[in-house]
Amino acid sequence: MADAETLRSMVDQTRRFVREELIAAEEWVEEHDEIPDHIVARLKQFGYFGMTIPEQYGGLGLSMYEEVAVVCEIGYASPVFRSYFGTSNGVGTLGIIIDGTEEQRGKYLPRIATGDLVASFCLTEPGAGSDAASLTTRAVRDGDSYIINGTKRFTTNSPHAGIFTVFARTGSKEQRAPGISAFLVERDTPGITIGPRNKKMGFRGAHTADVIFEDCRVPASALLGGREGVGFKTAMKSLDHARLHMSAVATGMSERIIDEGVRYASQRVQFGTAIAQFQLIQGMLADCQAEALASRAMVERVAHMRDEGRVVTKETACCKYFTTEALGRIADRVMQIHGGYGYIKEYPIERLYRDARLLRIYEGTSQIQQLVIAREMLKESAA
Numbered sequence: 001m002a003d004a005e006t007l008r009s010m011v012d013q014t015r016r017f018v019r020e021e022l023i024a025a026e027e028w029v030e031e032h033d034e035i036p037d038h039i040v041a042r043l044k045q046f047g048y049f050g051m052t053i054p055e056q057y058g059g060l061g062l063s064m065y066e067e068v069a070v071v072c073e074i075g076y077a078s079p080v081f082r083s084y085f086g087t088s089n090g091v092g093t094l095g096i097i098i099d100g101t102e103e104q105r106g107k108y109l110p111r112i113a114t115g116d117l118v119a120s121f122c123l124t125e126p127g128a129g130s131d132a133a134s135l136t137t138r139a140v141r142d143g144d145s146y147i148i149n150g151t152k153r154f155t156t157n158s159p160h161a162g163i164f165t166v167f168a169r170t171g172s173k174e175q176r177a178p179g180i181s182a183f184l185v186e187r188d189t190p191g192i193t194i195g196p197r198n199k200k201m202g203f204r205g206a207h208t209a210d211v212i213f214e215d216c217r218v219p220a221s222a223l224l225g226g227r228e229g230v231g232f233k234t235a236m237k238s239l240d241h242a243r244l245h246m247s248a249v250a251t252g253m254s255e256r257i258i259d260e261g262v263r264y265a266s267q268r269v270q271f272g273t274a275i276a277q278f279q280l281i282q283g284m285l286a287d288c289q290a291e292a293l294a295s296r297a298m299v300e301r302v303a304h305m306r307d308e309g310r311v312v313t314k315e316t317a318c319c320k321y322f323t324t325e326a327l328g329r330i331a332d333r334v335m336q337i338h339g340g341y342g343y344i345k346e347y348p349i350e351r352l353y354r355d356a357r358l359l360r361i362y363e364g365t366s367q368i369q370q371l372v373i374a375r376e377m378l379k380e381s382a383a
Contacts, residue, residue: 002350007039007066014073017046022077029205030351035084043085043115048192050113052089057109065303067158068248075252079355082249083206087156088112090245092119094238095165095182099225100344104184104368120161121280122152122211123235130368133176133232137213139183146183148216160206162187166304167235182224191216202354240306240316246363247299247319250327253356254292260349261285261334284333298322314376331356
């Protein structure tokens with residue numbers, strides 16, 4: 001971990017960047033469904049694409065606590081900015097860091113860390129979402145190559161990606177998880193088609209699309225870690241990190257939405273006084289603040305636990321479940337505080353409300369988190 005002064009400087013720098021540049025660009029991004037090039041250049045300049053990548057490969061090598069401290073600040077702006085570099089710090093690269101060969105790490109991580117190579121994670125399929133072990137994409141060995149066929153859905157950043165971590169079945173369907181392997185597939189490989197961008201309820205500027213593999217031939221060296229049958233385990237190893245990262249995003253969003261609510265309530269006058277003076281409004285604001293404070297405390301506590309090397313599967317699932325559900329409640333209350341004005345695009349809450357809804361779905365739905373929490377509780381009890 002960096003010393004406290006270095007971390008404080010990094011957090012302060014991020015806070016200024018968010019408030020002076022990212023928030024100012026939000027309306028443009030919403031209107032054009034793109035992140036402007038000058039913002040992407042700034043994201044690269046600050047090293048956000050390489051937060052989790054070890055320093056030896058050109059990244060910042062942040063600890064989990066340091067990462068969530070920075071991400072909480074980034075999450076204060078529209079979540080689409082974080083989404084652009086998120087996969088390069090999480091599921092798109094953790095597999096390479098954890099289980100990749102040294103050759104694979106050296107080949108891809110330095111370019112991902114600078115943002116020159118965008119990573120994408122291809123696990124979900126049209127018929128395989130929460131039950132990822134049921135995926136049907138196939139990778140068949142053919143001499144010194146594998147031939148991949150299948151379709152991946154909801155792949156974040158796939159329209160921009162240069163490298164895909166693709167999960168495909170190398171064993172039988174009956175094997176489920178043990179029959180799944182992971183491959184590092186480069187964008188210019190013949191047989192890859194990127195579908196049209198998904199038109200989403202929110203998250204304009206963050207692009208997802210289908211990735212279709214049709215007789216896509218990749219060299220055997222593309223097999224992540226050089227071993228078949230461990231791809232699903234590789235994906236699962238990154239989940240504790242992914243859940244905690246998304247919890248930090250939810251915490252940052254909660255704090256932003258609360259500030260929007262306080263600002264509006266302090267300015268909006270009804271019955272001759274600012275509505276912030278009405279006790280029912282104060283009650284909603286107080287509920288929001290209490291949940292946001294609990295979210296930040298959970299995230300920071302569990303991040304410290306993970307940095308200590310402790311198993312935190314239950315705790316990270318608790319974080320993802322609580323912080324994203326709390327975000328939904330906070331967004332709903334602040335929308336209510338805005339009244340009719342919250343339902344028109346004049347105020348940021350209309351957009352933030354739509355964006356917030358996704359966090360209870362992706363990186364594992366709230367219901368999946370509940371199952372993980374209960375499963376870990378029962379395992380602990382049995383032990």
